[in-house]
Amino acid sequence: MPPDDMSFRGRLFGPGIAGGGIPVSGRWRGDVLHLQGADLEYDIPAATLGMRAAGFNLQQTGIHWNAGTGEFAFFLDQPADQAAFVSGAPVSLATLLAKSNGMRNGMRRRFGLGAAAVLLYLLLPVIAIFVFFLNTDAIAQWAADRVPVKYEEKIGTVVLNQIKSEQKLIDRGPAVDAVRQIGSRLHPGSRYTYRWFVAENNDVNAFALPGGVVVVHAGLIREAGSAGELAGVLAHEVAHVEQRHALKNLVKNAGFGILLSVAFGDLSGSTIAAWSGYLTQMKFSRDAEMDADRDGVKRMVAAGIDPHAMLSFFSKMAEKEGKGASAMSVLATHPSSQERMLALQELIRSLPPANYAPLPVDWASVKSAVSAKSAM
Structure with missing residues (x-):
């Protein structure tokens, strides 16, 4: 047919x-x-x-x-x-x-859904990598928020020991006493046991390690015009500690292996110590710096310390940076910007009027203690 x-x-x-x-x-x-x-x-x-x-x-x-x-x-x-x-x-x-x-x-619909599911399964690793790179900050923050304090403090201890082998840290004397006295007012009820040190270093710098270790360079104390200006720096560093900015950056850049290293007892420093230089010279993101500024101001107000001193010190440092001062000698780990200064001014301007008592610190003795090390 x-x-x-x-x-x-x-x-x-x-x-x-x-x-x-x-x-x-x-x-x-x-x-x-x-x-x-x-x-x-x-x-x-x-x-x-x-x-x-x-x-x-x-x-x-x-x-x-x-x-x-x-x-x-x-x-x-x-x-x-x-x-x-x-x-x-x-x-x-x-x-x-x-x-x-x-x-x-x-069946055609089920076949189409099945094919889509298989394709999704095959593409899942690629999608996961793509999503990870788009959300590294959020993922690092999520991981950092779930690290037990005892592990975070172990990281700080390992890095601190590495620093002690490379430069002299002072843990007693007028300068350290002043740092400890002022700093203790800025973290009431903290989950951390803070450890304060002054480094015999001429750089105008300070940094915070995971777990509540704060190191202030002698050069910064010499540059500060008052105990209030030092308090502004310390408030900023305490804010970094409390918000776990250093730990978040470490996870983001070193990977989750750094956490496993601590969790499984690698406290010899083989993994963490390799990142000690990064932690001491780490530059935080713009958002992290502005968060630390805002939180630091709140901590100063809560402690009865005039927050204008923070603005005074950071504005002075930003001005020096603008004139080409060495990044290693002017808050190397705290890149300033006009935007940050304007945000600080606006925040402080919005605060209700208050009378702030001077800090009970013999600033002349503190300055003298670090000036005696001017030849460091």
Whole structure:
């Protein structure tokens, strides 16, 4: 039978037909399905037909019937042949056609969802890496927030020991006493046990290590014009400690292995000490610096210390940086900016009026103690 726009092609299986089936063409003659092959011809009443979606992901149409000699099946593979079969089918097959089509569409949707799931699974590592790099700050903060204080303090201790092997740290005397006295007012109720040191170093600098270790360079004390200005620096450093900025930066740059190193007892310094230089010269992000400024002001106010002293000191340092002072000699770890100074001014201007008592510190004795080390 020559094919035309009303005919369709498929493969026939059944009794007396080789296992692989044979190709046949078909067409509708009213309520009768007429199939014709090379040496056979069948006419099957529509009322005797069964139908189902078949094949891989149900994309075939399978028609089956029992001719008495056994079960026959006729499969339509191609969409054009399936469309021709449906277009000529009698109304009596509408329900079977709808059911078969519904099965096929449902499988197509499930197959599509399955393919999407497989693709997502294969792409998940790439997506994870992409998301990680987009959210490194948030992930590092999440990890830092979950580190027990005792581990954070161990990190600070290892780095502190490394620093002690490289430069002289003073832990007693008028300068250290002043730092400790002022600093202790700035962290009431803290989860950390703070350790305060003065480094015999001419750089105008100070830094905070994870776990509450704060080191102030003698050069900074000499540069400060008052105990209040020193308090402004200490308040800023305490804010870094309390907000775990150093730990967050360490996780972000060194990776989670640094935390595992501490958790599993690597306190020899082999992993952490390698990052000690980074921690002592670490530059915080603009947001972290501004957060520390804001929190530091609040801590000074809560301690009854005039916050204008913080603005005074940082403004003086920013002015020197603007004139080209060496980054190593002017708060190397605290990059200043005009934006930060303006934000500090606005914050302090918004505070309610208050009377602040002078700090009970013999500033002349403190200055004298560090000036005696001017040849360091």
